Amino acid sequence: MRKETYLYLDDNDKATRDGDVKYINSISELISIRTEYPCSWHQRSLKIEQEIASIDGLILDWEYTNVSAQAKEGTDNAENVDFSAESLAEHIRISAAKGQKDIPIIICSANKNKGFTKARERELTSLDLFDLAFIKQDIFDESAHTAMKQLYDLSIVYKKLQSTTLKKNPETILSLSKADIRHLDIRFIDLLETMAKYRTTHDLVQFLLREFIEKEGLLINEQVLAARLGVDIKSNDWGNLLGLLTEAGIEYSGYLNIGWKNFWAFKFNSWWKTEISNEDPRYIGATQRVILLNEKLKLQLKAAEKIKFCSSDEYWTICIGTKRPLDPINGFAVGEHLLYPWQEVQYVSAYAELEKTENKWKINVMDRERYNHFKSLITKAKS
Numbered sequence: 567m568r569k570e571t572y573l574y575l576d577d578n579d580k581a582t583r584d585g586d587v588k589y590i591n592s593i594s595e596l597i598s599i600r601t602e603y604p605c606s607w608h609q610r611s612l613k614i615e616q617e618i619a620s621i622d623g624l625i626l627d628w629e630y631t632n633v634s635a636q637a638k639e640g641t642d643n644a645e646n647v648d649f650s651a652e653s654l655a656e657h658i659r660i661s662a663a664k665g666q667k668d669i670p671i672i673i674c675s676a677n678k679n680k681g682f683t684k685a686r687e688r689e690l691t692s693l694d695l696f697d698l699a700f701i702k703q704d705i706f707d708e709s710a711h712t713a714m715k716q717l718y719d720l721s722i723v724y725k726k727l728q729s730t731t732l733k734k735n736p737e738t739i740l741s742l743s744k745a746d747i748r749h750l751d752i753r754f755i756d757l758l759e760t761m762a763k764y765r766t767t768h769d770l771v772q773f774l775l776r777e778f779i780e781k782e783g784l785l786i787n788e789q790v791l792a793a794r795l796g797v798d799i800k801s802n803d804w805g806n807l808l809g810l811l812t813e814a815g816i817e818y819s820g821y822l823n824i825g826w827k828n829f830w831a832f833k834f835n836s837w838w839k840t841e842i843s844n845e846d847p848r849y850i851g852a853t854q855r856v857i858l859l860n861e862k863l864k865l866q867l868k869a870a871e872k873i874k875f876c877s878s879d880e881y882w883t884i885c886i887g888t889k890r891p892l893d894p895i896n897g898f899a900v901g902e903h904l905l906y907p908w909q910e911v912q913y914v915s916a917y918a919e920l921e922k923t924e925n926k927w928k929i930n931v932m933d934r935e936r937y938n939h940f941k942s943l944i945t946k947a948k949s
Contacts, residue, residue, distance in 0.1 A: 569598040570622040570721040572672075575654075577604055577630045577647050580639045586702060590710040596718035604630055606645035611657060618667050622721040624658070625705075626651040626696075628675035655695040659768055668728060668767040670720035674700040697771060716825030720771065723821045727767045734762040739774070741820040749832040750784055751908040774822055782883065783909040785818055785828040793881040793891035794834065795859065796852030796869055803865040810863060811837065852879040852891065874917040875944075883910070886927055887918025898937045899930035916940055 576583040583601040591599055604610055604627075630647040655671045662668035673696040697720055705713040726732050736747055736755050739762065747755060761770045782790055788808070792799040797807065811817065811829065814837050818828040838847050842858050850858075856869040870891040872879050881891035886900055897913025904911065914927060919937065929937050 572599045572623040573621045574601045574625040575604045576627045594714040604647045607649040623670040625672045670697045719825035754908045781909045796855030798868040798870045801868045873915045885915040898933040900927045
């Protein structure tokens with residue numbers, strides 16, 4: 567298997583930037599990352615145009631500030647960096663819009679960079695230029711196994727979408743038959759077809775990743791799947807159940823399925839009705855769901871326990887804070903609105919909201935009064 571090649575531009579000294587990628591390069595059979603000093607805008611913009619045909623992706627540091635001799639080591643006649651990561655990314659995206667090759671661009675920074683952390687949390691418009699945003703420690707160390715799959719996946723999908731031999735239709739992109747396509751929201755399919763026909767590769771990848779792959783709705787991730795099954799994901803037979811579901815064709819196999827594991831919501835519903843029960847699982851408690859699963863599939867699964875302060879085990883989603891199963895009736899809606907109709911609301915449990923130490927989410931204005939009332943009751947009970 568050919569490794570996908572990423573270029574990593576960082577203004578730290580050569581030993582540091584080579585050290586950053588040493589671990590992920592040593593474990594990965596999917597990607598290879600080489601490092602370079604960014605140089606000046608004049609030098610780098612020319613070099614990118616010359617080298618873009620030979621690289622499959624780009625990783626940029628959030629801020630370029632180092633002008634030391636050690637940083638330039640190994641780079642002949644390097645000039646000081648006089649541009650930002652955003653300006654280089656924008657240059658590549660504009661060139662792609664004019665017909666040049668498009669590639670995945672990743673932005674990363676050290677954990678201590680508070681400006682980068684806030685930008686990620688607020689999902690600023692400038693980040694739309696990039697496919698992914700990572701903390702360096704995550705991409706190169708703690709989450710390297712996940713990161714390398716995502717980087718590989720992005721590179722492969724960019725190539726497929728720019729191929730002259732592969733069709734850019736919903737059936738190909740989603741790996742679904744025309745009959746299965748009819749189960750999806752027609753507005754999603756219409757927008758997908760429009761973007762595939764008229765927008766750049768980066769725009770289409772952004773849409774797929776941000777509004778389809780990462781959003782609960784048409785697809786559900788492994789944690790939400792477990793919630794809808796009512797199963798404790800730590801059950802000994804969870805892996806066996808996943809295997810059965812994969813064999814049944816429930817797992818998503820379209821573009822961006824290597825770095826992000828998801829399952830079709832409509833296929834799950836059909837499988838449950840065919841293999842387990844005619845009764846809608848959302849109206850069956852987790853304990854009863856698991857009894858049915860164990861009886862029908864000869865497995866030994868455990869029912870997921872309720873989050874503190876929750877009264878119902880008719881789970882259908884997960885708490886955004888604890889990542890544990892949650893019945894939406896026991897949750898509080900998060901965020902102000904959904905961008906698209908095929909996306910489902912995210913919820914937070916009272917327990918997670920009461921215990922949170924960082925402002926990573928905000929309860930929807932429609933649910934704030936209800937939450938404040940609940941909080942006042944808890945406060946009174948403690949006093």
